[in-house]
Amino acid sequence: MSQINPYFSQIPQSYLFSEIAHRVAKHAAARPDQKIIRMGIGDVTRPLCAPVIQALEKASRDQGEAVSFHGYGPEQGYPFLRQAIQNYYRSLGAEVDAEDIFISDGAKSDLANLPELFSLDCPALITDPVYPVYRDSNLMVGRRVEYLDAVRENQFLPLPDSSQKAGIIYLCSPANPTGAAYTRQQLQQWVDYALEQDAVILYDAAYEAFIQEDLPRSIYTIPGAEKCAIEICSLSKTAGFTGMRCGYTVVPRALVREGHSLHDMWLRRQSTKMNGVAYPIQRAAEAVFSPEGLAACRENIALYQSNAACMARTLDQLGIWYCGGKNSPYVWMECPGGMGSWEFFDKLLDATGVVGTPGEGFGKNGEGYFRLSAFAAPDQVQLAMELLRNWLTKGD
Amino acid sequence: MSQINPYFSQIPQSYLFSEIAHRVAKHAAARPDQKIIRMGIGDVTRPLCAPVIQALEKASRDQGEAVSFHGYGPEQGYPFLRQAIQNYYRSLGAEVDAEDIFISDGAKSDLANLPELFSLDCPALITDPVYPVYRDSNLMVGRRVEYLDAVRENQFLPLPDSSQKAGIIYLCSPANPTGAAYTRQQLQQWVDYALEQDAVILYDAAYEAFIQEDLPRSIYTIPGAEKCAIEICSLSKTAGFTGMRCGYTVVPRALVREGHSLHDMWLRRQSTKMNGVAYPIQRAAEAVFSPEGLAACRENIALYQSNAACMARTLDQLGIWYCGGKNSPYVWMECPGGMGSWEFFDKLLDATGVVGTPGEGFGKNGEGYFRLSAFAAPDQVQLAMELLRNWLTKGD
Numbered sequence: 001m002s003q004i005n006p007y008f009s010q011i012p013q014s015y016l017f018s019e020i021a022h023r024v025a026k027h028a029a030a031r032p033d034q035k036i037i038r039m040g041i042g043d044v045t046r047p048l049c050a051p052v053i054q055a056l057e058k059a060s061r062d063q064g065e066a067v068s069f070h071g072y073g074p075e076q077g078y079p080f081l082r083q084a085i086q087n088y089y090r091s092l093g094a095e096v097d098a099e100d101i102f103i104s105d106g107a108k109s110d111l112a113n114l115p116e117l118f119s120l121d122c123p124a125l126i127t128d129p130v131y132p133v134y135r136d137s138n139l140m141v142g143r144r145v146e147y148l149d150a151v152r153e154n155q156f157l158p159l160p161d162s163s164q165k166a167g168i169i170y171l172c173s174p175a176n177p178t179g180a181a182y183t184r185q186q187l188q189q190w191v192d193y194a195l196e197q198d199a200v201i202l203y204d205a206a207y208e209a210f211i212q213e214d215l216p217r218s219i220y221t222i223p224g225a226e227k228c229a230i231e232i233c234s235l236s237k238t239a240g241f242t243g244m245r246c247g248y249t250v251v252p253r254a255l256v257r258e259g260h261s262l263h264d265m266w267l268r269r270q271s272t273k274m275n276g277v278a279y280p281i282q283r284a285a286e287a288v289f290s291p292e293g294l295a296a297c298r299e300n301i302a303l304y305q306s307n308a309a310c311m312a313r314t315l316d317q318l319g320i321w322y323c324g325g326k327n328s329p330y331v332w333m334e335c336p337g338g339m340g341s342w343e344f345f346d347k348l349l350d351a352t353g354v355v356g357t358p359g360e361g362f363g364k365n366g367e368g369y370f371r372l373s374a375f376a377a378p379d380q381v382q383l384a385m386e387l388l389r390n391w392l393t394k395g396d
Numbered sequence: 397m398s399q400i401n402p403y404f405s406q407i408p409q410s411y412l413f414s415e416i417a418h419r420v421a422k423h424a425a426a427r428p429d430q431k432i433i434r435m436g437i438g439d440v441t442r443p444l445c446a447p448v449i450q451a452l453e454k455a456s457r458d459q460g461e462a463v464s465f466h467g468y469g470p471e472q473g474y475p476f477l478r479q480a481i482q483n484y485y486r487s488l489g490a491e492v493d494a495e496d497i498f499i500s501d502g503a504k505s506d507l508a509n510l511p512e513l514f515s516l517d518c519p520a521l522i523t524d525p526v527y528p529v530y531r532d533s534n535l536m537v538g539r540r541v542e543y544l545d546a547v548r549e550n551q552f553l554p555l556p557d558s559s560q561k562a563g564i565i566y567l568c569s570p571a572n573p574t575g576a577a578y579t580r581q582q583l584q585q586w587v588d589y590a591l592e593q594d595a596v597i598l599y600d601a602a603y604e605a606f607i608q609e610d611l612p613r614s615i616y617t618i619p620g621a622e623k624c625a626i627e628i629c630s631l632s633k634t635a636g637f638t639g640m641r642c643g644y645t646v647v648p649r650a651l652v653r654e655g656h657s658l659h660d661m662w663l664r665r666q667s668t669k670m671n672g673v674a675y676p677i678q679r680a681a682e683a684v685f686s687p688e689g690l691a692a693c694r695e696n697i698a699l700y701q702s703n704a705a706c707m708a709r710t711l712d713q714l715g716i717w718y719c720g721g722k723n724s725p726y727v728w729m730e731c732p733g734g735m736g737s738w739e740f741f742d743k744l745l746d747a748t749g750v751v752g753t754p755g756e757g758f759g760k761n762g763e764g765y766f767r768l769s770a771f772a773a774p775d776q777v778q779l780a781m782e783l784l785r786n787w788l789t790k791g792d
Contacts, residue, residue, distance in 0.1 A: 001561070001563060001593060001594040001595065002514055002518050002563045002564060002594060002595050002596045002653050003514060003515040003517055003518040003563060003653075003654070004513060004514055004515060004518075004653050004654050004656050004658075004661070005512060005513055005514055005515055005516075005661070006515060008513075008656070008661050008664060008665075009656075011664075013660070013664070014664070015471075015664065015667040015668050017667075018471065018667055041468065043467040043468045044467050045462070045465070045467065046462065046465070047459060047460050047461050047462050047464075047465040048459045048460055048465070049460075050460065052460075053456060053457065053459060053460035056456040056459070056676065057453055057456045057457065060449060060452040060453045060456050060676070061449065061453065063443060063444045063449060063452070063639065063640070064443050064444055064445075064446065064448075064449035065443050066441070066442065066443050066773075068443075069441070069442070069443040069444070069639070070639040071439040071440055071441065071636075071638040071639045072437065072439045072638045072639060073639060075411075075414065105501055105641075105670065105671070106670070106671050108669070108670060108671050109669060109670045109671070112668065112669035112670075113669065116401060116536070116537065117400060117401055117404075118398055118399060118400055118401055119399040119400060119401055119402060120538075121399055122398050122399040122400075132668075133668060133669070136668045137668055137669055140512070140664075140665070140668065141512065142516075165397070167397060167398040167399060168398060197397060198397040198398060199397065199398050200398045240467075242467040242468045242671070243459065243465070243466040243467045243468060243469060243674065243675040244459070244674045244675070244676075245501075245671060245672065245673065245674045257398050257399075257400050258399070258400050260400050260404070260405075262400070264409070265400070265401070265404050268404060268407075268409070268410070268411065268536075269404075269536065271411040271413075271414055272411050272508065272528075272529060272532045272533055272536065273504070273505060273508035273509065273529070273533055274501065274502070274504060274505045274508075275501070275502050275504050275505070275638070275641060276641065277501075277641065278639065278640045278641045278642075278674060278677055279639040279640070280452065280456070280640075280676065280677075281674055281676075281677070377462075
């Protein structure tokens with residue numbers, strides 16, 4: 001007799017963004033006249049840049065000729081891409097060995113799968129609010145999850161508490177959903193704590209390309225990190241790859257626990273449970289890191305950053321508290337008028353057609369907050385802000 | 397303090413095909429003069445067919461224009477592809493609802509991840525010999541694995557033993573590594589057994605397109621299967637997609653255990669732990685199922701089938717026992733002269749440059765057997781068979 005996994009019933013039945021998609025679809029069906037402006041899910045809207053498209057088309061044609069056809073690729077990814085990523089890390093001030101880089105189908109998969117390297121007795125420490133994948137993927141397998149409060153009092157950037165034991169630590173900077181980003185000194189505190197505790201940090205750097213101020217863009221810019229941290233990154237936000245599925249994860253060979261190399265364990269896990277990323281996608285990813293690719297991606301990011309600045313200005317004008325928006329595509333705002341976060345979601349959608357993400361979906365400390373994403377088209381963001389302003393001020 | 401997963405040390409340190417690649421690289425470095433003929437890993441060599449390349453190029457260009465750009469796709473895959481697969485199933489004589497089809501990055505991932513739906517107390521029943529992913533992915537998480545002997549006496553097609561309890565049952569037909577394929581009646585015995593036991597069959601149909609005789613190409617051609625079976629399939633072998641990464645898995649909504657829908661659980665798992673397959677890849681996959689795509693794929697398969705027939709003829713001439721080769725790209729041969737399977741691997745490589753896969757790598761019952769794959773170019777297969785014949789007969 002089969003026995004089902006009992007832990008699935010301990011998480012919400014539907015993934016947060018599936019629930020939002022469901023509510024929006026229902027609303028759109030009931031109000032076909034109203035235009036929906038999507039600022040909920042963090043999905044990019046700009047097309048891929050020309051150098052990436054050229055590489056993708058070239059690699060597509062390669063697959064049609066026997067002489068240039070590529071079947072199964074190397075398990076960790078093609079050396080051409082790992083080398084390009086190593087060079088990119090160097091430009092961020094981090095020395096990472098190409099041998100330590102693993103190509104994946106996205107940060108989400110790796111963030112959810114990396115805990116497999118650890119005993120189920122080893123708890124996961126996550127912040128609250130948090131990207132729900134960290135929480136749900138661990139609860140689903142029966143791993144204990146401990147929470148660290150990210151609240152307005154600590155600028156939504158909790159620091160380690162040396163009296164608290166830790167095994168696996170998830171950190172995300174710039175953070176999803178709050179947009180808050182750790183300073184070098186703060187990140188050093190985390191690295192020192194992990195080294196002292198013999199803990200392992202899973203560092204989600206998916207939003208590093210949005211950093212504008214002098215803040216660390218990789219945990220490997222922090223001394224000691226190679227002995228306690230795995231970094232997970234993605235081309236989704238850096239290069240608009242949400243529909244292309246390519247990310248990368250660094251598992252340094254210097255990271256050893258109980259005499260075992262986590263690098264070797266991850267290689268064993270990946271080579272047993274997946275078959276890498278499509279060749280044309282890896283060629284497209286390589287083009288992201290060419291000088292032309294980086295320049296074009298930077299233009300797209302600048303556009304999203306100007307969207308975030310537009311949102312920030314509007315909230316300033318309305319006197320609404322927020323953080324993020326500067327080094328992040330996310331603005332994390334307080335719900336106006338003391339509204340609950342799902343209440344604000346529903347009312348905002350109803351009044352303006354604007355879709356955001358209720359803070360509560362990211363954890364209990366998200367109650368009363370709301371996430372807006374800067375990935376929509378500029379005219380849409382401007383329209384959304386105008387609608388928000390009109391709606392909130394019409395009673396004045 | 398982090399604690400590592402203790403179960404990793406209970407599996408061989410290296411995935412079978414990584415070990416083979418390592419030995420071949422070492423041999424090639426020592427013998428640069430000798431040409432290597434790869435008939436080990438089941439990787440295709442024919443390029444993708446024209447309709448697939450056209451669809452891939454078109455979708456690549458789509459990603460470069462705002463109006464046709466695709467970001468995150470639907471979690472289960474695009475409806476256009478799920479519909480195409482439903483139609484394909486119909487052509488195989490199976491009624492499958494498009495709603496029950498999940499697009500994935502390949503059969504390997506799904507085969508390794510599906511056990512997450514079950515309690516770790518629920519053992520996995522696998523055949524021996526077996527595709528190592530079934531075994532390793534379960535042992536790695538601490539799940540008990542039970543073995544069912546696939547031996548020459550049962551034509552390497554074990555049938556259920558009604559006195560044996562079962563939870564999760566992995567079946568592969570046509571089988572990897574033996575090439576043996578179940579008849580309708582035999583598969584009905586498995587379905588009846590699973591229904592009686594309340595077990596769940598994970599049915600790996602990755603090689604269905606190679607079936608030439610009147611044998612079931614989907615478990616859903618067997619009455620009752622929708623209540624006890626999940627089918628996992630892939631475009632790797634059907635359409636040469638090993639370097640493209642696209643597969644599909646059917647989790648019927650009729651499959652309910654302990655009051656829970658496995659379909660809903662899998663949707664929750666997939667939407668939490670991955671983000672689907674790249675848009676251009678899904679468009680390329682759609683083209684596989686067009687009339688032109690199916691015809692072109694069939695031509696490539698016919699070529700691989702003629703390779704298998706060439707291998708079978710050679711073994712017949714040499715008086716070596718084998719199975720497979722008819723409804724499968726694999727020929728499963730007895731090692732000549734009573735050699736052990738790794739011994740034959742090394743000696744064959746040394747004498748001829750031909751790489752195969754030692755049967756022992758697939759389980760204890762594989763000792764003394766050897767797998768040859770038919771995916772090389774026809775002239776290479778002919779050359780390999782000539783070299784094998786010369787080597788084995790030179791002592792006569």
